[in-house]
Amino acid sequence: DIQMTQSPSSLSASVGDRVTITCRASQSISNSLNWYQQKPGKAPNLLIYAAFSLQSGVPSRFSGSGSGTDFTLTISSLQPEDFATYYCQQTYSTPYTFGQGTKLEIK
Amino acid sequence: QVQLQESGPGLVKPSQTLSLTCTVSGGSISSGSYYWSWIRQPAGKGLEWIGRIYTSGSTNYNPSLKSRVTISVDTSKNQFSLKLSSVTAADTAIYYCAREYGYYYDSSGYYYFDYWGQGTLVTVSS
Numbered sequence A: 001d002i003q004m005t006q007s008p009s010s011l012s013a014s015v016g017d018r019v020t021i022t023c024r025a026s027q028s029i030s031n032s033l034n035w036y037q038q039k040p041g042k043a044p045n046l047l048i049y050a051a052f053s054l055q056s057g058v059p060s061r062f063s064g065s066g067s068g069t070d071f072t073l074t075i076s077s078l079q080p081e082d083f084a085t086y087y088c089q090q091t092y093s094t095p096y097t098f099g100q101g102t103k104l105e106i107k
Numbered sequence B: 001q002v003q004l005q006e007s008g009p010g011l012v013k014p015s016q017t018l019s020l021t022c023t024v025s026g027g028s029i030s031s032g033s034y035y036w037s038w039i040r041q042p043a044g045k046g047l048e049w050i051g052r053i054y055t056s057g058s059t060n061y062n063p064s065l066k067s068r069v070t071i072s073v074d075t076s077k078n079q080f081s082l083k084l085s086s087v088t089a090a091d092t093a094i095y096y097c098a099r100e101y102g103y104y105y106d107s108s109g110y111y112y113f114d115y116w117g118q119g120t121l122v123t124v125s126s
Helices: none
Strands: A006-007 A012-013 A019-025 A033-038 A043-047 A062-067 A068-077 A085-090 A104-105 B001-005 B018-025 B033-040 B048-054 B058-063 B071-075 B079-084 B095-107 B108-117 B120-124
Touching: A006 B001, A012 A019, A019 A033, A019 A085, A019 A104, A033 A062, A033 B108, A043 A062, A043 B108, A062 B095, A068 A085, B001 B095, B001 B108, B018 B033, B018 B095, B018 B120, B033 B071, B033 B108, B048 B071, B048 B095, B058 B071, B079 B095
Parallel strands: A012 A104
Antiparallel strands: A006 A019, A019 A068, A033 A043, A033 A085, A062 A068, A085 A104, B001 B018, B018 B079, B033 B048, B033 B095, B048 B058, B071 B079, B095 B108, B095 B120
Protein backbone atom coordinates (compact mmCIF):
# COMPACT_ATOMS: atom_id res chain seq x y z
CA ASP A 1 0.00 0.00 0.00
CA ILE A 2 1.07 3.59 -0.62
CA GLN A 3 1.43 5.47 2.67
CA MET A 4 0.36 9.11 2.80
CA THR A 5 1.83 11.35 5.49
CA GLN A 6 0.45 14.81 6.18
CA SER A 7 2.09 17.58 8.12
CA PRO A 8 1.37 19.19 10.38
CA SER A 9 -1.25 17.07 12.16
CA SER A 10 -2.77 20.22 13.59
CA LEU A 11 -2.38 23.89 12.92
CA SER A 12 -3.59 27.07 14.61
CA ALA A 13 -4.10 30.10 12.40
CA SER A 14 -6.05 33.34 12.21
CA VAL A 15 -8.58 34.64 9.73
CA GLY A 16 -6.70 36.17 6.82
CA ASP A 17 -3.59 33.99 7.26
CA ARG A 18 -1.97 32.07 4.43
CA VAL A 19 -1.78 28.39 5.32
CA THR A 20 0.07 25.49 3.72
CA ILE A 21 -0.49 21.79 4.43
CA THR A 22 1.94 19.19 3.12
CA CYS A 23 1.31 15.62 2.00
CA ARG A 24 4.04 13.13 1.19
CA ALA A 25 3.57 9.77 -0.54
CA SER A 26 5.73 6.73 0.19
CA GLN A 27 6.33 6.30 -3.56
CA SER A 28 5.74 8.35 -6.67
CA ILE A 29 2.05 8.84 -7.44
CA SER A 30 2.46 11.20 -10.40
CA ASN A 31 -0.36 13.77 -10.02
CA SER A 32 -2.94 11.35 -8.59
CA LEU A 33 -3.53 13.34 -5.43
CA ASN A 34 -6.78 14.76 -4.11
CA TRP A 35 -7.58 17.06 -1.20
CA TYR A 36 -10.77 16.98 0.87
CA GLN A 37 -12.17 19.20 3.60
CA GLN A 38 -14.21 17.67 6.39
CA LYS A 39 -16.25 19.55 8.96
CA PRO A 40 -17.53 17.91 12.17
CA GLY A 41 -20.45 15.58 11.55
CA LYS A 42 -20.19 15.95 7.77
CA ALA A 43 -18.85 13.90 4.90
CA PRO A 44 -15.59 14.97 3.28
CA ASN A 45 -15.90 17.53 0.49
CA LEU A 46 -13.64 17.49 -2.56
CA LEU A 47 -11.49 20.61 -2.93
CA ILE A 48 -8.67 19.72 -5.33
CA TYR A 49 -8.23 16.76 -7.70
CA ALA A 50 -5.28 15.64 -9.81
CA ALA A 51 -2.94 17.64 -7.55
CA PHE A 52 -3.90 21.13 -8.70
CA SER A 53 -7.35 21.13 -10.36
CA LEU A 54 -9.95 23.11 -8.42
CA GLN A 55 -13.27 21.33 -8.03
CA SER A 56 -16.26 23.26 -9.33
CA GLY A 57 -17.74 25.56 -6.70
CA VAL A 58 -14.65 25.61 -4.50
CA PRO A 59 -13.32 29.11 -3.72
CA SER A 60 -10.19 30.16 -5.57
CA ARG A 61 -8.33 30.80 -2.30
CA PHE A 62 -7.71 27.04 -2.28
CA SER A 63 -4.90 25.79 -4.47
CA GLY A 64 -2.84 22.63 -4.83
CA SER A 65 0.60 21.90 -6.15
CA GLY A 66 3.17 19.14 -6.38
CA SER A 67 3.97 16.01 -8.29
CA GLY A 68 5.64 12.68 -7.62
CA THR A 69 5.83 12.30 -3.85
CA ASP A 70 5.42 15.81 -2.43
CA PHE A 71 2.25 17.88 -2.53
CA THR A 72 0.85 20.97 -0.87
CA LEU A 73 -2.55 22.48 -0.24
CA THR A 74 -2.53 26.24 0.21
CA ILE A 75 -5.29 28.47 1.50
CA SER A 76 -4.34 31.99 0.51
CA SER A 77 -6.47 33.92 3.03
CA LEU A 78 -8.24 31.92 5.70
CA GLN A 79 -11.94 32.50 6.12
CA PRO A 80 -13.99 31.49 9.19
CA GLU A 81 -15.62 28.64 7.28
CA ASP A 82 -12.22 27.10 6.45
CA PHE A 83 -11.58 25.83 9.96
CA ALA A 84 -11.93 22.09 9.47
CA THR A 85 -9.88 18.93 8.96
CA TYR A 86 -8.12 18.40 5.64
CA TYR A 87 -7.19 15.06 4.10
CA CYS A 88 -5.04 14.16 1.14
CA GLN A 89 -5.78 10.99 -0.83
CA GLN A 90 -3.83 9.10 -3.45
CA THR A 91 -5.71 7.45 -6.30
CA TYR A 92 -2.64 6.27 -8.18
CA SER A 93 -3.30 2.68 -7.24
CA THR A 94 -5.69 0.66 -5.14
CA PRO A 95 -6.05 0.39 -2.25
CA TYR A 96 -6.65 4.12 -2.22
CA THR A 97 -5.16 5.65 0.91
CA PHE A 98 -5.63 8.88 2.81
CA GLY A 99 -3.34 10.97 4.93
CA GLN A 100 -4.05 11.04 8.65
CA GLY A 101 -5.58 14.50 8.43
CA THR A 102 -4.62 18.05 9.38
CA LYS A 103 -6.91 19.80 11.83
CA LEU A 104 -6.99 23.54 11.20
CA GLU A 105 -8.05 25.45 14.28
CA ILE A 106 -8.68 29.09 15.07
CA LYS A 107 -5.85 30.84 16.90
CA GLN B 1 -27.80 17.06 -8.50
CA VAL B 2 -26.58 13.60 -7.58
CA GLN B 3 -27.33 12.48 -4.03
CA LEU B 4 -26.28 9.36 -2.15
CA GLN B 5 -27.94 7.99 0.96
CA GLU B 6 -26.70 5.16 3.14
CA SER B 7 -29.15 2.90 4.96
CA GLY B 8 -28.94 -0.14 7.18
CA PRO B 9 -28.78 -1.28 10.80
CA GLY B 10 -26.94 0.99 13.19
CA LEU B 11 -26.10 -1.84 15.57
CA VAL B 12 -24.54 -5.18 14.64
CA LYS B 13 -23.49 -7.96 16.98
CA PRO B 14 -19.92 -9.25 16.98
CA SER B 15 -19.25 -12.08 14.49
CA GLN B 16 -22.31 -11.12 12.45
CA THR B 17 -22.46 -9.48 9.02
CA LEU B 18 -22.77 -5.74 8.54
CA SER B 19 -25.03 -4.87 5.61
CA LEU B 20 -25.47 -1.38 4.17
CA THR B 21 -27.11 -0.03 1.06
CA CYS B 22 -26.42 3.20 -0.79
CA THR B 23 -29.26 4.64 -2.84
CA VAL B 24 -28.30 6.99 -5.65
CA SER B 25 -30.69 9.69 -6.80
CA GLY B 26 -30.44 12.46 -9.37
CA GLY B 27 -28.72 10.25 -11.91
CA SER B 28 -28.44 6.69 -13.13
CA ILE B 29 -25.91 4.46 -11.41
CA SER B 30 -25.25 2.88 -14.81
CA SER B 31 -24.31 6.02 -16.71
CA GLY B 32 -20.92 7.61 -17.11
CA SER B 33 -17.41 6.71 -16.07
CA TYR B 34 -18.14 6.09 -12.42
CA TYR B 35 -17.11 3.67 -9.75
CA TRP B 36 -19.17 3.42 -6.60
CA SER B 37 -17.19 3.20 -3.38
CA TRP B 38 -17.44 2.58 0.33
CA ILE B 39 -15.23 4.41 2.82
CA ARG B 40 -15.30 4.26 6.61
CA GLN B 41 -14.12 6.45 9.47
CA PRO B 42 -13.84 5.35 13.11
CA ALA B 43 -14.86 8.07 15.53
CA GLY B 44 -12.20 10.76 15.74
CA LYS B 45 -9.94 8.97 13.26
CA GLY B 46 -9.02 9.05 9.60
CA LEU B 47 -10.57 7.68 6.45
CA GLU B 48 -10.20 4.11 5.18
CA TRP B 49 -11.18 3.05 1.67
CA ILE B 50 -13.06 -0.24 1.76
CA GLY B 51 -13.62 -0.95 -1.91
CA ARG B 52 -15.50 -0.08 -5.08
CA ILE B 53 -17.66 -1.48 -7.82
CA TYR B 54 -18.17 -0.55 -11.44
CA THR B 55 -21.60 -0.95 -12.97
CA SER B 56 -20.29 -3.93 -14.94
CA GLY B 57 -19.90 -5.65 -11.57
CA SER B 58 -16.12 -5.41 -11.51
CA THR B 59 -14.83 -4.85 -7.98
CA ASN B 60 -11.68 -3.79 -6.13
CA TYR B 61 -11.27 -4.30 -2.41
CA ASN B 62 -8.83 -3.14 0.22
CA PRO B 63 -6.59 -6.16 0.91
CA SER B 64 -6.86 -5.48 4.63
CA LEU B 65 -10.60 -6.29 4.43
CA LYS B 66 -10.81 -8.35 1.26
CA SER B 67 -11.55 -11.67 2.91
CA ARG B 68 -14.61 -10.19 4.64
CA VAL B 69 -16.00 -7.69 2.11
CA THR B 70 -18.52 -8.01 -0.69
CA ILE B 71 -19.75 -5.03 -2.71
CA SER B 72 -22.61 -5.52 -5.16
CA VAL B 73 -24.76 -3.34 -7.39
CA ASP B 74 -28.45 -3.41 -8.28
CA THR B 75 -28.89 -1.17 -11.29
CA SER B 76 -32.67 -1.70 -11.36
CA LYS B 77 -32.92 -0.04 -7.94
CA ASN B 78 -30.08 2.44 -8.50
CA GLN B 79 -28.35 1.05 -5.44
CA PHE B 80 -25.10 -0.55 -4.42
CA SER B 81 -24.43 -2.46 -1.25
CA LEU B 82 -21.74 -3.41 1.24
CA LYS B 83 -21.49 -6.61 3.24
CA LEU B 84 -18.76 -7.01 5.85
CA SER B 85 -18.68 -10.37 7.60
CA SER B 86 -17.35 -11.49 10.97
CA VAL B 87 -17.40 -7.99 12.42
CA THR B 88 -15.65 -6.98 15.63
CA ALA B 89 -15.59 -3.79 17.66
CA ALA B 90 -12.80 -2.57 15.38
CA ASP B 91 -15.37 -2.29 12.59
CA THR B 92 -17.35 0.34 14.52
CA ALA B 93 -17.24 3.44 12.34
CA ILE B 94 -19.15 5.89 10.22
CA TYR B 95 -19.62 4.29 6.82
CA TYR B 96 -19.81 6.52 3.75
CA CYS B 97 -20.75 5.68 0.20
CA ALA B 98 -19.32 7.83 -2.57
CA ARG B 99 -19.23 8.27 -6.31
CA GLU B 100 -15.80 7.99 -7.86
CA TYR B 101 -15.28 9.82 -11.12
CA GLY B 102 -12.48 8.81 -13.44
CA TYR B 103 -10.99 10.29 -16.58
CA TYR B 104 -7.89 9.93 -18.71
CA TYR B 105 -5.49 12.74 -19.56
CA ASP B 106 -2.15 12.41 -21.29
CA SER B 107 -2.28 8.60 -20.96
CA SER B 108 -2.85 8.76 -17.18
CA GLY B 109 -5.98 7.98 -15.24
CA TYR B 110 -7.28 10.33 -12.56
CA TYR B 111 -9.92 9.43 -10.01
CA TYR B 112 -11.64 11.31 -7.24
CA PHE B 113 -14.72 11.12 -5.01
CA ASP B 114 -17.01 13.96 -6.04
CA TYR B 115 -20.24 13.00 -4.28
CA TRP B 116 -20.60 11.45 -0.84
CA GLY B 117 -23.47 10.22 1.27
CA GLN B 118 -23.99 11.83 4.66
CA GLY B 119 -22.61 8.73 6.39
CA THR B 120 -24.17 6.24 8.75
CA LEU B 121 -22.80 5.15 12.11
CA VAL B 122 -22.51 1.42 12.60
CA THR B 123 -21.70 0.18 16.07
CA VAL B 124 -20.55 -3.38 16.68
CA SER B 125 -21.61 -4.43 20.14
CA SER B 126 -23.45 -7.25 21.86
